[in-house]
Amino acid sequence: MAVSGLMLLLGAIGWLVWEGTGVWGLNNPVGWGWAIVNFVFWVGIGHAGTLISAILFLLRQQWRTAINRFAEAMTIFAVITALVFPGIHVGRIWLAYYMFPIPNQMLIWPNFRSPLLWDIFAVGTYFTVSTLFWYVGLIPDLATLRDRATKVRKKVLGFFALGWRGGNRQWQHYEKAYLMLAGLATPLVLSVHSVVATDFATSLVPGWHTTIFPPYFVAGAVFSGFGMVLTLALIARKIYGLEDIITINHLEKMNKIILVTGSMVGYAYMTEFFIAWYSQNDFEVFAFINRAFGPYAWAYWIMFLCNVITPQIFWFKKLRRSIPVMFVASIFVNIGMWFERFVITVTSLSRDYLPSSWDYFSPSIWDILTFVGSFGLFFTFFLLFLRFLPMVALSEVKGVMPESDPHYYHHKEKEVGGAK
Amino acid sequence: MNQTLGVLARFANPAELIDAAKKVRDAGYEKFDCHSPFPIHGMDDAMGLKRSPLGYIVGALTVTGATFGMAFQYWIAAVEYPLVISGKPFFSWQAFFIVTFALFVLFGAFGAVFGMFGLNRLPRLHHPLFYSDQFAKVTDDAFFVSIELDDAKFDESKTQEFLASIGGTDIELVVGE
Numbered sequence: 001m002a003v004s005g006l007m008l009l010l011g012a013i014g015w016l017v018w019e020g021t022g023v024w025g026l027n028n029p030v031g032w033g034w035a036i037v038n039f040v041f042w043v044g045i046g047h048a049g050t051l052i053s054a055i056l057f058l059l060r061q062q063w064r065t066a067i068n069r070f071a072e073a074m075t076i077f078a079v080i081t082a083l084v085f086p087g088i089h090v091g092r093i094w095l096a097y098y099m100f101p102i103p104n105q106m107l108i109w110p111n112f113r114s115p116l117l118w119d120i121f122a123v124g125t126y127f128t129v130s131t132l133f134w135y136v137g138l139i140p141d142l143a144t145l146r147d148r149a150t151k152v153r154k155k156v157l158g159f160f161a162l163g164w165r166g167g168n169r170q171w172q173h174y175e176k177a178y179l180m181l182a183g184l185a186t187p188l189v190l191s192v193h194s195v196v197a198t199d200f201a202t203s204l205v206p207g208w209h210t211t212i213f214p215p216y217f218v219a220g221a222v223f224s225g226f227g228m229v230l231t232l233a234l235i236a237r238k239i240y241g242l243e244d245i246i247t248i249n250h251l252e253k254m255n256k257i258i259l260v261t262g263s264m265v266g267y268a269y270m271t272e273f274f275i276a277w278y279s280q281n282d283f284e285v286f287a288f289i290n291r292a293f294g295p296y297a298w299a300y301w302i303m304f305l306c307n308v309i310t311p312q313i314f315w316f317k318k319l320r321r322s323i324p325v326m327f328v329a330s331i332f333v334n335i336g337m338w339f340e341r342f343v344i345t346v347t348s349l350s351r352d353y354l355p356s357s358w359d360y361f362s363p364s365i366w367d368i369l370t371f372v373g374s375f376g377l378f379f380t381f382f383l384l385f386l387r388f389l390p391m392v393a394l395s396e397v398k399g400v401m402p403e404s405d406p407h408y409y410h411h412k413e414k415e416v417g418g419a420k
Numbered sequence: 421m422n423q424t425l426g427v428l429a430r431f432a433n434p435a436e437l438i439d440a441a442k443k444v445r446d447a448g449y450e451k452f453d454c455h456s457p458f459p460i461h462g463m464d465d466a467m468g469l470k471r472s473p474l475g476y477i478v479g480a481l482t483v484t485g486a487t488f489g490m491a492f493q494y495w496i497a498a499v500e501y502p503l504v505i506s507g508k509p510f511f512s513w514q515a516f517f518i519v520t521f522a523l524f525v526l527f528g529a530f531g532a533v534f535g536m537f538g539l540n541r542l543p544r545l546h547h548p549l550f551y552s553d554q555f556a557k558v559t560d561d562a563f564f565v566s567i568e569l570d571d572a573k574f575d576e577s578k579t580q581e582f583l584a585s586i587g588g589t590d591i592e593l594v595v596g597e
Contacts, residue, residue: 101496109496111505113515121522129529136533140559144457147556162543165558167453167566168441168463170540175459176472177536184482184528187521195518398458398561 005376012369013088023366030349030361035089037341038371040196041224042082042378043123044217044337047189048225049075050130053137054185057178063253066246069141069393070236070385071229072134077381078228079127081374086119088370115199122195129188133181136174139164141390193221200344207287207348210275216268220340223261223307227333230254232382234327236391245392248321255320258333262311265340269308287348295360296347299339306336426568427579428555429588434460436587437563441466443586444565451571455555455564477535478528485527489520549594566594 016023026033049071056064086099099120103109110117143164146157164170194214201213230251237246276284291300310332314320351358385391431437434456441454445468454463464471490513497503498510508515537543549555549566558564565588567579580591 101492103501107501108503109501111503112493112497112519113505113508113512118518118522121519125522125526128526132529132533136536140457144559147559158545159543162537163545163547164542165453165455165547165549167455168460168467169453169469170542171456171459172464172469173472173474173536173539176474177532180474180478180532181529184478184525184532188525191518191521198518 003376003380005373006380007373007376008369009084009373009377012366012373013084015366016088016370024364027359027361029352029357029359030346032345032349033361034342034363034367034371035085037338037345038374039082039085039089040217040341040345041338042078042085042374043196044193044221044224044341045228046075046078046082046126046130046225047193047218047221048229049073049078050126050133050185050189051222051225052229053133054182054189057182058186063250065393065397066250067229067233067254069134069137070232070391072130072137073385073389073391074229074232074382075130075225076127076134077378077385078225079123079130080381081378083123083127084374084377086123115195115202118195119199122192126188126192129181129185133185136178136181137393138389139174141393145390190218193217205348205352206281206283207272207291208344209284210272212268212271212275216265219261219264219268220307220337223258223265223311224333224337226254226258226261227330227337230258230326230330231334234323234330236386240386240391242392245397248323251323251326252320255314255326255329258329259311259314259320262307262333266308269304283353287351290351291343291347294347294351296343296350299343300347303336303339303343306332307340310336426549426566426574426594427576427583428549428564428566428590428592428594429580429583430590431563431565431588434563437565438462438466440565440583440586440588444567444583447582448573449567449571451568451574453566453568455549455558455562455566457559457561472539474532474535474539478531481531481535482524482528486520486524488527489523490516493519 024033024035049068052064052071053068053075056068090098098104099110099117101110101112101117101120139161142157142161146154146161149157194217197213197217200208201210203209233246233251233254237243273288276288279285291297310329313325313329319325346361350361429440431440437454437456438460441463444452445466452467454460454467456463493516494511494513497512497516502510504510555564565583567574567583573579576593580593583591
């Protein structure tokens with residue numbers, strides 16, 4: 001199924017390249033349609049992985065070890081999927097290199113004052129650093145696999161494990177490198193989606209031109225990312241029988257984060273309304289009333305319901321610890337966050353300053369196929385990862401077991417160490 | 421031709437390994453290492469290792485990255501091909517800050533990873549210890565001390581006796597080409 005989705009994506013992209021961006025439902029005021037919606041959606045999904053691996057690592061949250069590996073993998077694949085969209089939205093994709101910092105054939109360099117170029121650097125760096133982080137975390141586990149494998153597999157794994165021997169002289173530098181990467185990735189996580197938000201906020205379109213955008217986008221990204229981590233974790237846990245490693249306590253902690261970030265997103269929605277009213281800027285006031293009660297009211301209320309109301313159920317401990325409830329809620333979060341990007345992008349563009357230029361945006365079949373296909377790309381990568389690489393960080397899980405602490409043996413009677 | 425490359429001894433758990441590390445260090449060995457499936461806290465002190473210099477490498481590279489980022493944009497926007505865009509100044513450093521920051525992080529991350537590889541002498545496709553069959557368990561659940569042939573105090577029989585005296589088991593001469 002994932003592969004057929006991938007084929008669908010390739011087909012849809014092929015048709016786009018052949019025919020041009022006219023095959024999408026874009027019209028004159030709405031020059032940014034699903035491509036940017038999907039891009040922001042997928043980049044947002046990626047954020048939870050880095051949050052789990054970097055920020056929770058710095059905060060010494062040892063429960064992260066159960067979920068960090070596949071959350072990081074999810075990040076990388078989500079960012080790859082996201083990067084497809086700015087790549088293809090230019091229409092003439094063979095000219096996409098215009099976005100890179102190299103002079104074109106007229107020796108003109110790109111404009112570094114443009115937020116779109118910031119995006120290239122922010123997302124490019126994000127992708128590179130996430131991949132490095134993931135790979136460094138994988139090295140000891142690849143060595144474990146290498147030592148159990150035979151023949152060709154052993155050679156391939158041995159190549160990627162780089163000759164890891166688990167010596168303390170290696171661990172010493174390794175831990176330092178991991179700490180440094182976490183330290184560098186933490187501000188990066190917060191900056192990437194801020195830059196994506198700045199793409200919107202530096203414009204003068206009503207409804208986009210607000211200073212709340214960067215923190216609001218980051219909260220939304222973490223929210224949607226945790227929604228996706230939860231969806232994937234619940235499925236993987238069920239299929240591979242990981243109930244002892246990804247325990248209900250881990251899931252509950254993720255639900256708490258969803259509750260917090262979901263409430264932050266809801267708070268941001270209300271702040272936008274408040275500031276629009278408080279500023280008494282006619283266009284700003286109109287943009288928000290139009291969002292909630294205009295032609296896209298249906299999308300707005302889907303978003304509101306999924307993002308603000310759904311997570312509130314996690315105030316109740318019973319619901320927070322119920323697998324079916326959290327599964328449904330995580331799907332709702334994913335849907336809601338896609339609609340959030342849709343609402344922001346399309347409602348503001350379709351009705352800007354001049355009523356004469358207003359138009360209603362509806363997607364074409366190619367928009368839909370490209371979006372559905374992007375899930376194919378994501379899941380193809382993800383399933384390959386589950387098949388071939390350790391989905392739980394082996395060495396890190398061992399490292400938080402009580403038996404890994406030397407004091408455990410010195411005082412056997414009382415248990416020490418942070419993990420359960 | 422096969423020759424001895426070092427000695428390997430197995431210990432039961434992290435606590436024994438850390439005690440063994442102290443004793444090996446106190447006995448005057450320098451080219452030894454303690455192998456475990458996960459990092460053990462307190463092992464650096466037990467082995468008498470200095471702090472990892474990686475922080476300095478990363479620090480230097482982040483500064484390099486940031487300087488390069490700002491200078492590169494300055495050169496493009498104000499020297500190589502100045503273009504007036506919406507009347508903004510050529511060197512509008514506020515707008516250049518994001519790319520500068522991205523390069524700061526990017527260079528630092530490369531520094532962390534490749535600095536770690538350099539300090540750990542990675543990647544290498546082979547190592548004398550891989551001649552040992554039991555050593556394969558180190559990435560699973562075993563704890564080893566290895567002493568290399570190059571060590572000034574190395575002596576085939578004496579080193580083996582010493583490791584046995586501090587509680588090592590499965591002592592093995594690592595033999596290979």
